[in-house]
Structures are given as structure tokens and as C-alpha cells.
Amino acid sequence: MDINMTLIGQTIAMAIFVWFCMKYIWPPMMLALDERRQNIADGLAAAEEGQKALAEAQSKFDETVHEAREQATQILAQANKRSAEIVDQARSAAREEGDKLVAQAKSEIELEAAKARDELRSQVAAVALTGAQQLLERELSAADHQVMLDKLASEL
Numbered sequence: 001m002d003i004n005m006t007l008i009g010q011t012i013a014m015a016i017f018v019w020f021c022m023k024y025i026w027p028p029m030m031l032a033l034d035e036r037r038q039n040i041a042d043g044l045a046a047a048e049e050g051q052k053a054l055a056e057a058q059s060k061f062d063e064t065v066h067e068a069r070e071q072a073t074q075i076l077a078q079a080n081k082r083s084a085e086i087v088d089q090a091r092s093a094a095r096e097e098g099d100k101l102v103a104q105a106k107s108e109i110e111l112e113a114a115k116a117r118d119e120l121r122s123q124v125a126a127v128a129l130t131g132a133q134q135l136l137e138r139e140l141s142a143a144d145h146q147v148m149l150d151k152l153a154s155e156l
Contacts, residue, residue: 131148
């Protein structure tokens with residue numbers, strides 16, 4: 001194999017091509033590759049931060065839900081307690097009202113009974129006066145006296 005001018009020309013052309021590529025093409029390509037590598041690294045870091053933020057948000061969400069459930073339980077307990085108090089107040093008010101009505105009814109019954117007694121007394125007095133009038137008008141025998149008492153008893 002002879003080393004001739006073609007081989008030397010090709011070697012020089014190749015050396016010039018390699019130098020040209022290393023001087024003008026290689027640095028922008030390496031710069032683009034470095035930028036791409038940096039972008040990928042930044043994206044991965046951002047994804048990790050996003051995962052951390054998501055985990056924090058999830059824990060805050062769980063904590064907030066837990067607190068809300070506790071508050072809801074407390075509110076329900078307070079509402080149940082208040083409803084029981086209202087029911088007890090209503091019962092005591094109804095009991096007091098019932099006692100008032102019973103007392104009022106007893107009072108009215110006593111008044112009516114007293115009124116009936118007074119009326120009965122006046123009627124008994126009138127009957128007694130009528131009986132006394134009849135007795136005074138004539139003298140009675142024991143049989144007449146018994147008949148008159150039976151008559152008075154039947155009128156009462």
C-alpha cells in the first residue's frame with residue numbers, strides 16, 4: 001500500500017473537518033446537551049418538590065377533615081344537649097301549666113260545691129219553713145208527723 005497524495009489529502013481534509021467540527025459545531029451541541037440535561041434535572045427537582053407539596057397538602061387535608069369531623073361531632077353533641085334541655089323545659093312548663101289547671105279546676109269545684117251547699121241549705125231552710133208552717137197550722141198526731149217527715153225526705 002502506497003501512501004500517495006490522495007491519502008494525505010483525505011487525512012488533511014479529515015483533520016480540517018474534525019477541527020472545524022470541534023471549533024464551531026461541537027461547543028453549541030454540547031451547550032444544547034448541557035441545557036437539556038439541566039432542564040431535565042430541574043424538571044425532576046420540580047417533580048420531587050411537587051410530590052412533597054402534594055404529600056403536605058394531603059396531610060393538611062386529612063388534618064382539616066379530622067378537625068371538621070370533631071367539630072361536627074361537638075356541634076351535634078351540643079345540639080342534642082340543647083334539645084334535651086328544651087324538652088326538659090317544655091316538660092316542666094307543661095307540668096306547671098297542668099298543675100295550675102288542676103289547682104284552678106279544684107278551686108272551681110270547691111266553689112261549685114260551696115255554691116251547691118248554699119243552695120241546698122236555702123232549699124232545706126225553705127222546706128223546713130214550709131214544714132214548720134204546716135205543723136203550726138195544725139197539731140199533728142204521730143202518724144201525721146211521720147207522713148210529713150217522709151214527704152220532706154222525698155222532697156230533699
